[in-house]
Amino acid sequence: MSVSVPATPRHRLRDILFCASLGCLCFIRRWxxxxxxxxRGLDFYRSGPRDPTLLAATLLSSxxxxxxxxxxxxxxxxxxxxxxxxxxxxxxxxxxxxxTESMRRYWNSxxxxxxxxxxxxxxxxxxxxxxxxxxxxTGNTRILHVARSLVLPxxxxxxxxxxxxxxxxxxxxxxxxxxxxxxxxxxxxxxxGKSSARVVWLLFDEFDQHLAFDERPAGxxxxxxxxxxxxxxxxxxxxxxxxxxxxxxxxxxxxxxxEVTQPMDSRTLxxxxxxxxxxxxxxxxxxxxxxxxxxxxxxxxxGWQLPYCRLIGDSLVHCFDQPGGHPAHALLRxxxxxxxxxxxxxxxxxxxxxQNFMDLFRPLEEAVSPDIRDAFVQRRQLRQFLAIRxxxxxxxxxxxxxxxxxxxxTPHMFAIYDRHRADFALSPDTNYLDNLALxxxxxxxxxxxxxxxxxxxxxTLMITSDHAxxxxxxxxxxxxxxxxxxxxxxxxxxxxxxxxxxxxxxxGTVYEPPVSNVAAAQLSLATLSGEVVTPQQAAAWLTxxxxxxxxxxx
Numbered sequence: 001m002s003v004s005v006p007a008t009p010r011h012r013l014r015d016i017l018f019c020a021s022l023g024c025l026c027f028i029r030r031w032x033x034x035x036x037x038x039x040r041g042l043d044f045y046r047s048g049p050r051d052p053t054l055l056a057a058t059l060l061s062s063x064x065x066x067x068x069x070x071x072x073x074x075x076x077x078x079x080x081x082x083x084x085x086x087x088x089x090x091x092x093x094x095x096x097x098x099x100t101e102s103m104r105r106y107w108n109s110x111x112x113x114x115x116x117x118x119x120x121x122x123x124x125x126x127x128x129x130x131x132x133x134x135x136x137x138t139g140n141t142r143i144l145h146v147a148r149s150l151v152l153p154x155x156x157x158x159x160x161x162x163x164x165x166x167x168x169x170x171x172x173x174x175x176x177x178x179x180x181x182x183x184x185x186x187x188x189x190x191x192x193g194k195s196s197a198r199v200v201w202l203l204f205d206e207f208d209q210h211l212a213f214d215e216r217p218a219g220x221x222x223x224x225x226x227x228x229x230x231x232x233x234x235x236x237x238x239x240x241x242x243x244x245x246x247x248x249x250x251x252x253x254x255x256x257x258x259e260v261t262q263p264m265d266s267r268t269l270x271x272x273x274x275x276x277x278x279x280x281x282x283x284x285x286x287x288x289x290x291x292x293x294x295x296x297x298x299x300x301x302x303g304w305q306l307p308y309c310r311l312i313g314d315s316l317v318h319c320f321d322q323p324g325g326h327p328a329h330a331l332l333r334x335x336x337x338x339x340x341x342x343x344x345x346x347x348x349x350x351x352x353x354x355q356n357f358m359d360l361f362r363p364l365e366e367a368v369s370p371d372i373r374d375a376f377v378q379r380r381q382l383r384q385f386l387a388i389r390x391x392x393x394x395x396x397x398x399x400x401x402x403x404x405x406x407x408x409x410t411p412h413m414f415a416i417y418d419r420h421r422a423d424f425a426l427s428p429d430t431n432y433l434d435n436l437a438l439x440x441x442x443x444x445x446x447x448x449x450x451x452x453x454x455x456x457x458x459x460t461l462m463i464t465s466d467h468a469x470x471x472x473x474x475x476x477x478x479x480x481x482x483x484x485x486x487x488x489x490x491x492x493x494x495x496x497x498x499x500x501x502x503x504x505x506x507x508g509t510v511y512e513p514p515v516s517n518v519a520a521a522q523l524s525l526a527t528l529s530g531e532v533v534t535p536q537q538a539a540a541w542l543t544x545x546x547x548x549x550x551x552x553x554x
Contacts, residue, residue: 015073021151022092023066025099027349029106029356030058033330042331044263044307045324048177054337057345064346089136089144096147097129102356109329109370176266179309183317185298185400197503198297198402199460199528201520202446203252204439205245205304205412207465209236210493212436217487220419220433224444228461228499230508233535235498235542237514240467245305248466248517249407253287253312255521267310282311288521289315289403292528297402302392304384304409318401320391322384325409326377336376371428374478378414378426385409385416389442396446397453403528408442411435411469415479431479432469458503460527464520465496500538502527509535511542519545 024031034055036042043050076088104122107115132143212222213229214236241257242248250271251258260272262279270279289299289312300318301308305326309319324331337345352369359367385408392406410416411432418425419437443463450456471488474480496517523541526532532541 015070015077017152018148019069019073020063020066021153022069022095023062023064025151026065026095026353027058027062028099028103030054030061030333030349032103032106033333034058036328036330037334040265041263042328043176043266044269045327045331046177046266047323049174051334051338053340053342053345054334056342057337057349060342061346061349065350086137086139089141090133093129093133093136093144093147096151097126097133098357098360100126100129101360105359177307177310179319179321180311180313182313182319183293183299183315185317186293186296197458197460197528197530197533198399198455199292199404199462199524200396200446200450201403201405201462201464201524202443203249203405203407204442204463204465204497205407205409206467206469207411207439207463207497208432208469208493209238209495209497211432211469211487212439212497214495217433220436222436222440224440224447225499228443228447228463228501231506232461232499232501233505233509233511233538235500235511235515236495237512238464238496238498238517239514240465240494240496241517243467243470245466249306250282250285251518252464252466252521253289253405254282254285255288255518256285257516257518266307269306269311287312287315288405288525291525292403295525295529297528298400300395300398300401300404301406302388302395303405303407304388305407308407318395320388320395322388322409325381325384326412329373332373332377335380371478374414375426375428378416378478381409381412381414382416382424382426385438393445393449397449397455399453399455403524408439410438410442413474413477413479417441428478431481431484432474433484459501460503460524461499461501462520462524462527463497463499464517468493468496500527500535502533502535502538505535507535509539511539513543515542515545 037050037054072088076084079085100122104119104126107118128143129147132147135142136144211217212225216222240248241251246263246269247258247261250261250269254271257274258271259274259276260279261282262270264270269282271282271285272279289301292299293315298317299315301312301316301320303321305323306321307323308321309316310323313319324335327335336348340348352372355368355372359369362368388406388408392404392408395401395404396406398404412435413432415430415432415434416424416426417434417438418427418430419434422437422441425434446461447456450459450461469488469492471485471492475485498515498517498520500523519542522545523532523538526541527538532538
């Protein structure tokens with residue numbers, strides 16, 4: 001038994017399904033993003049529950065484009081012009097070629113690893129479709145019919161993604177993204193029997209020893225850092241703890257090297273200690289704030305990138321964070337969509353379609369689409385820096401806080417400062433060196449804040465980083481130019497700055513032996529407890545750590 005459908009309704013139904021599927025295919029990058037966003041571990045970098053705006057905007061954009069395709073198809077059908085019909089068929093196949101090539105390029109950029117098998121299949125498919133486009137001009141529609149059958153399944157993206165978003169995954173309640181309740185402030189530290197010294201630990205993300213100090217380029221002036229180094233203990237051969245923030249910072253705060261970390265959800269980070277085959281919840285590992293609290297210090301954290309307050313907020317009196325500074329590309333689109341709204345982001349998606357199309361005719365290193373994404377990250381990073389800076393200066397100058405840790409999002413790319421204008425700037429023409437100048441400015445402002453509060457002489461100030469600059473990550477991207485590439489040279493540095501200004505210290509000391517940066521946590525506690533009060537004691541303490549294995553790049 002079969003169901004017979006009159007010719008005209010059947011053609012219309014087929015046209016509707018095909019045009020809807022073709023509209024979805026043109027936005028395949030965003031559908032791919034939506035699939036990636038189902039991964040539960042991405043909640044680690046979110047500030048709240050999954051936002052539906054990206055899905056809504058993609059649905060709206062796909063539907064609008066599908067409607068346009070359908071209207072054009074009806075116009076061509078009514079015109080009943082063989083030449084116009086041939087052109088329409090040719091254009092249809094070229095649109096499929098464009099969508100396939102756009103998807104191929106996006107996969108390569110997203111995973112930063114070319115799968116030659118998948119690329120070969122897609123290129124062969126594009127080549128066949130291009131041949132088919134030429135054949136339609138002569139009236140041969142064999143490949144067109146095959147292409148239509150291949151495109152139709154794309155229409156299922158709409159119901160599949162709706163079901164997946166609404167029912168396919170457990171919803172996170174807003175409480176899963178709330179900070180853990182902080183500790184009650186303690187009275188003056190004298191009650192705990194310890195000295196009144198306080199510690200301010202500044203971590204500047206991606207702060208590179210080689211570029212900042214060892215081989216500083218001409219024209220880069222870091223007067224505040226040089227001034228501080230002249231009255232501090234400086235270690236010139238401190239090896240980064242790891243090559244990624246999500247590994248390095250937990251290692252630093254726990255005082256032990258982790259080999260691997262795995263974000264599991266909004267409140268869980270699994271860590272694998274070096275030499276161990278087991279994973280542990282980072283919350284179950286000791287951290288510097290717990291020990292500082294036992295010694296009677298009020299602890300404070302202001303941080304970037306990681307959701308500190310959801311993870312260890314109950315080890316702190318004050319906590320402020322800005323998670324997800326540089327998340328996955330898919331999550332960036334979700335964040336941007338939530339900020340702009342459905343209609344504005346839908347317009348942006350159509351604008352991106354034009355740029356993706358034009359990128360097909362540009363050399364890969366001159367593609368505009370990645371720059372548009374990176375420019376959004378740059379704007380967001382400036383907002384995050386300003387929020388962190390303002391809160392950090394408050395905590396640093398608060399005499400009730402005995403142990404303050406601040407994770408700044410600079411000099412991490414992208415550049416948000418212009419050293420020649422000595423002001424914040426959002427430009428494609430600045431680079432990492434400008435962010436180094438911003439670090440120098442921040443250090444000067446922190447000194448001034450401590451001096452105004454009368455806390456400079458009694459404060460231990462420690463400056464370090466999670467990792468050095470990573471050329472492989474930034475090569476060819478926004479704020480990267482040939483001059484900076486020549487400056488970095490081949491390979492990558494793995495040393496980070498280490499500056500320790502002890503209370504009432506006014507003379508500089510240089511420590512040359514190599515040491516792992518993971519020692520910073522215990523050294524900060526040694527200064528807080530009074531075990532280390534002079535540069536000589538700090539140098540001797542570091543020497544004892546030198547017998548431990550150094551942490552290599554991961």
